[in-house]
Amino acid sequence: MAASDPQLPIILYHYPYSPYAKRIVWYLELRGIPYSQCLQPPILPRPDLARLGISYRRIPVLSIGRDIYLDTRLILAKLSLLHPPTPSQTHLSPASTAEHKAIERLLEIHAIDGGLFTRASQLLPPTLPLLRDPKFRADRADYTGTKPDAAAAAALRPEALNEVQRAMALLETTLLADGRDWVLATPEPSLADIEAVWPLHWLVSLPGALPAGLVAARFPRVAAWIARFDAAVAEARARVGKPRSVSGEEAQRVILAAGWNEEALERGGGMVDGEAEPVVAFHGLRKGAMVELWPTDSGSAHRDVGALVAVDAGEVVITTAEGVRLHAPRHGFRFEPAGKSVASL
Ligand SMILES: N[C@@H](CCC(=O)N[C@@H](CS)C(=O)NCC(=O)O)C(=O)O
Structure with missing residues (x-):
């Protein structure tokens, strides 16, 4: 199932503080792929997606032309099939060897199926305004099928912190141990950096998620790499500019009028x-x-x-x-x- 025309409109349905959505935003920015965004509320209902007949409730969702892709793993695979931009546009190094491709995939599995993201989410400070919002709590209770339980959540935190530290230690003592800039020693960040960084970047940028100073003191190479990644993305964003925001109505019009990506x-x-x-x-x-x-x-x-x-x-x-x-x-x-x-x- 090969993807095709690089001229087709690309629309990202997301909310900016979704760590899953960041995987896609960073990828688009680093590759210099132009896109529009249709911003979504963090809780249901999401009429912009309903008007396309979509019941799927997770974020992000990406349209390329009239084809709509669910789940960041498929979205990244499809974006990688878009025609490569010129070398001056892309600031994402390709994974060129079989080992690099395997590491990239294993980092994805580690973060998603391996449970690192779930552990990271257990470290969200309960004082976050969104987590205190009764509407958000009711929505997420419906989403997960479990009732919020502050005592149970507090009891999970120490174990979650240990798991997150294990993930940081792995990077500190293996891929980043020789002082390289990027996990695959590429000239610029690669998809493997995105796969490795997103749950950690999320926690580091949320005050109160991790004990103050922990990352810099115990995992200095990881701390420097996260900061470097942030700077690389900021630079890429400055080059491509902010995406245009479109309403749900406009997004629907654009998608239905577009050709098929596939x-x-x-x-x-x-x-x-x-x-x-x-x-x-x-x-x-x-x-x-x-x-x-x-x-x-x-x-x-x-x-x-x-x-x-x-x-x-x-x-x-x-x-x-x-x-x-x-x-x-x-x-x-x-x-x-x-x-x-x-x-x-
Ligand atoms: N496996 C999915 C997971 C996506 C996911 O869990 N996204 C979160 C936001 S970070 C979500 O949808 N939460 C519920 C919601 O926003 O409705 C993917 O890779 O896209």
Whole structure:
């Protein structure tokens, strides 16, 4: 499933303090890829996404033309397929060797599936204004399916702090130990730096999340690297300028008027291979079948329904009733015939 035209409009739906969204913002800035943003509230409802027929509730979401991508892991993979900008535009070094590509992927797994982000989120100071907002608390209770419990949260903090320090120690004593600027010793930051830095950058920039002075005193190379990364991103931002903010209405208009990023799917190129794809075979699905699609790790109550366009080992694609395509990674998502779970209740 190759991506195509670099001229297609790119719109990022996000809120600026989402650490997941930062993964994408930094990537766009460092590569000098022009984009617009459609700013979202930190809690539901999000009518800007609903008007595209999207129930998925997590942030960020990225559109490239009329194709809409869920989950930062798929978004980064798709952005990497956009035509490379000229060397003077990009300030993101490519991962050139197999080892570099493996380290990049393992850092992603460490932060997301390995639980570092979850541990980092357990260190958020309970005094943060957002965490004290009853509306935010109710929204996140609905999102996680658990009731906020201040005593349980306080008891988790010491363990979370230990885990975060282990992650910093790993970088301090391995990749950054020889004094290099970037984790893969590249001339400029690479995607591996983004994969390694985002949960740590989040905590370091939130006063009260970590004991004062801890990072500089115990992990000086990590502290310097985070500051260096910040400076590199600030420089890149100064070069590309701020993204244009568009309203939900404008974003919808732009997306529906745009061409497909993945033109080959339009020409019938998407495969829904009943023989070779285990889930498709299990459910006896065919191209065009109505399916439900949802993330299995968080926000699972928000399911999208659409006609199945394509499935392969890495990605599943559906078309919503509003006429946009939704792309989700296979990892961390599930799809099955629409209405099945309702019928079997
Ligand atoms: N695996 C997802 C996780 C995204 C995620 O958890 N984002 C948070 C914001 S940082 C979120 O959506 N929280 C609930 C919400 O904003 O509705 C990804 O990589 O995009």
